[in-house]
Amino acid sequence: MNTKNEPELVWGLEAISKIIGRTVRQTHYMLSTGKIPAKQIGTRWVVERGQLMRFFMESAA
DSSP: OOSSOOOOEEESHHHHHHHHTOOHHHHHHHHHTTOSOOEEETTEEEEEHHHHHHHHHHHHO
């Protein structure tokens, strides 16, 4: 739990795929095509958890 209002970053395909309920392969495709609001730093993907959740809540509406 983040108590300092700092962004909670989620690093890596595996962690992101667990949050969104997709396979690593599906997640990689979504990340590499810009379907998920994330950034690639070197070879690793990173996304802010709150932004990821808002993105999926908005697309579900």
